[in-house]
Amino acid sequence: MNISEATVFIVDDDSAVRDSLMLMIEQEGIRVETYGNGEDFLSVCQNGIYGCAILDIRMPGMDGMQLQQELNRRNIKLPIVFLTGHGDIPLSVKAVKTGAVDFLTKPVTRENLLSSVKSALLESQRLVTQLENGQDAKSKLADLTEREREVMTLAVAGSPNKEIARRLGISHRTVEIHKSKIMHKTGATNLLDLARIASEGRLLE
Known part of the structure; x- marks a missing residue:
């Protein structure tokens, strides 16, 4: 899979943060979609997507942790990177233990952001391949x-x-x-x- 085929989903209620992250990621030739809340993101998210999600921990309504839980409940295997304030680090560690790939502390540097995104996309490649292999195997067994x-x-x-x-x-x-x-x-x-x-x-x- 080519990195240009991936999509990074940014979910943050702060439009300035969304725009800043989008700019840094798009400069690497990676497609980005941004959402101001978890509900809008869930309406488009589905399994088998090559990409990852960057979720703000603290958002009005559905927060990042709740969004992660809902993705898990729906069995949507999309690697997650959490974006967090300094005071949220213990919460972010908990999030990593429940399946998140990484967490980034605001304000995030370009180097740290891209490193986390690329790690998440490698994991996404593995998950998409696993899903495709499973579907192929099931069709053979049918x-x-x-x-x-x-x-x-x-x-x-x-x-x-x-x-x-x-x-x-x-x-x-x-x-x-x-x-x-x-x-x-x-x-x-x-x-x-x-x-x-x-x-x-x-x-x-």
């Missing part, structure tokens, strides 16, 4: 029959064909046929690849 899923679950857990046959009450030959169909449908090249697909597709949960 065509499996219930019996094929049972055979696959036992196979990736390390059970040999003889044990799979015994546990499912089918013949050794039938297990081999099912495994052949599973490999074909999923496009797996070997058992390790099959285990990866099962894990990314959440078959093993």
Whole structure:
């Protein structure tokens, strides 16, 4: 992913802060969207976005921590950098422990801002790739029959064909046929690849 494809979302009720941060980030060729409150940001935010959010800790209405909690509740995996006043540092440390990438103290320097944003975008790349892999794996698993899923679950857990046959009450030959169909449908090249697909597709949960 190219950094020019990313979007940094700035949520702060102070328009001067928003404009200052936007200028510093846009000078790096990164797209920026700004919002004056959490509610407006939530109306556009969705999973699978390549980017990050810079959230002010203290805002009227929904504050930064509440916004983070709501994103988590909606399972929106967007890396967060908190913007905080000096007195909010203990709160910011708590925010990092609940999933934020970093926190910046106002007034923020260009160097610190860009360092945090780039770290958050690297994390976003990882999350987007993970999401795409999961969707791809789920589509591969969707065509499996219930019996094929049972055979696959036992196979990736390390059970040999003889044990799979015994546990499912089918013949050794039938297990081999099912495994052949599973490999074909999923496009797996070997058992390790099959285990990866099962894990990314959440078959093993």
